[in-house]
Amino acid sequence: MAQLIDDLLNLPASRGRVATPTLDLGAEVSQIVADLRRAEPDRNVQFIIQRPVQAQADRALIRTFCKHLGEATPGSSPPPGMMR
Numbered sequence: 800m801a802q803l804i805d806d807l808l809n810l811p812a813s814r815g816r817v818a819t820p821t822l823d824l825g826a827e828v829s830q831i832v833a834d835l836r837r838a839e840p841d842r843n844v845q846f847i848i849q850r851p852v853q854a855q856a857d858r859a860l861i862r863t864f865c866k867h868l869g870e871a872t873p874g875s876s877p878p879p880g881m882m883r
Contacts, residue, residue: 819855825849832846
C-alpha cells in the first residue's frame, strides 16, 4: 500500500500534465492480469473482467493503480482467493 501511495504522489511531478485519452479499461486490466500470472504462476486468484469498458483516463495512472490492486492479497472476500 505504501508503494501505491508513493507512486500516486510522484505521478504529477514525473509526468506534468495528465493525459486522458479514451481507452478500454477491460483490455488494460487483462494485460495487467496476464503480467501478474506470468510473474506468479502459482498464485490462485480469479479475476472477472468486463470488456469493453470505455473510459477517459490516464493510461499510466490506471495501470499503476490496477497493478497495485492486483498485487494486493485478497482479504476476507468470499469465496477465498477470488478477487473481483
